[in-house]
Amino acid sequence: MAKGHMAIGALARIAGCKVETVRYYELAKLMHPPERSPAGQRRYTEIDAKRLSFIRRARNLGFSIEEVRGLLAMVDDQEHSCDSVRATALSHLQNVQQRLADLRTMESVLGDMISECTGGTVPDCPILDALFSDHPEDNRAPSI
Amino acid sequence: MAKGHMAIGALARIAGCKVETVRYYELAKLMHPPERSPAGQRRYTEIDAKRLSFIRRARNLGFSIEEVRGLLAMVDDQEHSCDSVRATALSHLQNVQQRLADLRTMESVLGDMISECTGGTVPDCPILDALFSDHPEDNRAPSI
DNA sequence: ATAATACCTATAGTAACTATAGGTATTATC
């Protein structure tokens, strides 16, 4: 296999996902249809590997396929004006920052549980009380 | 409706999700079966509202139903020893911290795009290069 | 040369919702 051109299995291993997932992302138009070997097998580049890793991480963080499409559009659409990219990026940034706030709360509560726990059983677990009893506006529009 | 006892619609509104989702979480054993009105309608408490909000936020952050079940088990299982809660919390904490790292990278790249963009079109978008070209071990076991 | 492995397409199955149908409760208005 020529350097810089890998088969689908190698690509999937790099990104930490299944081969089937890669083919699914091609069908879903998140991944571009790649070059094919003379016999018809898919051949990928390093750029494809970066793109797939990005998609997997975004999915793991709870972004929907549609949201990932929106993020990738900022990469793909070289035609877009800076102003529109700016606006899209800003809306994605707010989305990301909300998630960061939730995760930081989660981190601190888990940290507390680990340090405060001093043996025996847990009589009155504070996790639900501490976590997310505030900001009820979780109707945040997906910033696609 | 007696204070502190709300119908499913009010509960769903508080947590920012659909009524159907609440019923689905009951089926999936994430929410406890609630009290019923004389005619058979579900009646929820403030505690249920906190629990549902927690589930929704965890799901938005990419935790699977199984993972959420694991987190909730720390709340529900009053029998568990502090040591086992500690171990579970630690494994969840590592999971959360990995997500935090990914999200922080995403935040900084989006921030850069917003501040660096100075008009015209974007000739060479750095987003894929900057994002996630590193740490390829995304095979992190779900820490249930 | 041939066996093991990796790839191909097409299709079916799963997880986590989401929507619909057909019917009963609750609440609001006259």
Add this chain to the structure above:
DNA sequence: GATAATACCTATAGTTACTATAGGTATTAT
């Protein structure tokens, strides 16, 4: 107090984002 609007009920079908399987071809290792 009748009735209309809204919210609730169960059961079931549909959607999204994968994941697994079947039956067959390519590539690689021995």
